[in-house]
Amino acid sequence: MILLHGTTRRRAERILALGPDPGFREPGGRPSADGFSTTLETGPFLFGTPEGYARGKAAEFPDEGGPVILVIDVPDDIVHRAATDWFPLGQGLVQFDRGAGFEELVAAWPAVAKSAHIRSVT
Amino acid sequence: MTRPMLLPDALRRAFEPTPRGVVGLVDGLLGLCRGQPLRLDFRDGHCRVHSLGGAAEDVVDVPVPRSVFRAVLARVAALCNERRPDSVTPYGGEGELAVQGEPPTAFQVLFANTPDEQWVEITPTTSLAGGHAVARHALAGTDEPFRD
Numbered sequence: 208m209i210l211l212h213g214t215t216r217r218r219a220e221r222i223l224a225l226g227p228d229p230g231f232r233e234p235g236g237r238p239s240a241d242g243f244s245t246t247l248e249t250g251p252f253l254f255g256t257p258e259g260y261a262r263g264k265a266a267e268f269p270d271e272g273g274p275v276i277l278v279i280d281v282p283d284d285i286v287h288r289a290a291t292d293w294f295p296l297g298q299g300l301v302q303f304d305r306g307a308g309f310e311e312l313v314a315a316w317p318a319v320a321k322s323a324h325i326r327s328v329t
Numbered sequence: 330m331t332r333p334m335l336l337p338d339a340l341r342r343a344f345e346p347t348p349r350g351v352v353g354l355v356d357g358l359l360g361l362c363r364g365q366p367l368r369l370d371f372r373d374g375h376c377r378v379h380s381l382g383g384a385a386e387d388v389v390d391v392p393v394p395r396s397v398f399r400a401v402l403a404r405v406a407a408l409c410n411e412r413r414p415d416s417v418t419p420y421g422g423e424g425e426l427a428v429q430g431e432p433p434t435a436f437q438v439l440f441a442n443t444p445d446e447q448w449v450e451i452t453p454t455t456s457l458a459g460g461h462a463v464a465r466h467a468l469a470g471t472d473e474p475f476r477d
Contacts, residue, residue: 241444242396253352254403255410255419263418292346293354293397300351300403302396 208286209248210279210301213260216272219325223277226316227303242304243312245279251299261328274328279319285311336361340378340389351400355408356428358401359451363434366452371398381450395447402442402449409438425454 227243246257261274288308290296303309343357366381376398379388409417409424416424421441440449
């Protein structure tokens with residue numbers, strides 16, 4: 208299943224190389240301990256678009272290479288682990304949290320990264 | 330006769346997961362905000378909700394995953410941008426949103442949604458008649474179709 212993650216180019220390249228990192232620390236910030244948020248390529252985009260997230264993050268961190276979308280193809284069974292009562296797949300947001308698909312995504316990341324690519328946002 | 334639900338009970342009920350997910354949670358919160366402005370803050374795995382200008386007992390502390398709370402903020406941002414494109418970013422700002430229903434209501438929203446800071450203030454900009462409005466909409470619960 209194709210999923211999209213809007214961010215800056217620098218962060219997308221880091222995720223591609225190392226996988227999603229729940230301990231990622233924003234400049235001057237604390238480790239977020241958040242999971243990994245994506246949207247279905249097909250939408251719906253009830254929580255904002257990946258382009259909007261990318262532009263917003265790039266505006267906040269203008270020296271990180273500009274807005275991009277990380278496009279990944281995740282096995283369906285891993286995507287379905289992220290579908291919970293709070294995040295039904297039909298609402299378009301695929302939230303990989305600890306105990307809800309995050310560990311499986313990290314384990315599968317080497318294979319996922321092989322077919323992933325970064326798309327610029329104009 | 331069914332007793333109207335008190336605001337703290339209505340807020341706890343709004344945070345119970347349903348098949349409508351975070352979208353349903355936000356619809357429920359907006360319904361509760363028709364009668365009074367609310368502020369929601371996230372800290373240490375809990376969402377603290379209090380009525381702005383309300384009584385001290387109208388403070389509710391609800392355990393909720395941070396990802397759920399951040400999704401609430403993202404949904405609020407998306408609703409603001411539906412009303413006025415690019416009025417806010419997913420990470421914060423000040424905007425307006427509107428919901429259908431009886432009566433249709435507009436809200437002013439102020440929020441922050443970053444890894445370090447998560448909160449939102451929702452203020453109705455349509456005047457309503459007294460405290461009965463809160464009880465009426467709270468009784469309707471989170472399944473009330475606030476949006477067409």
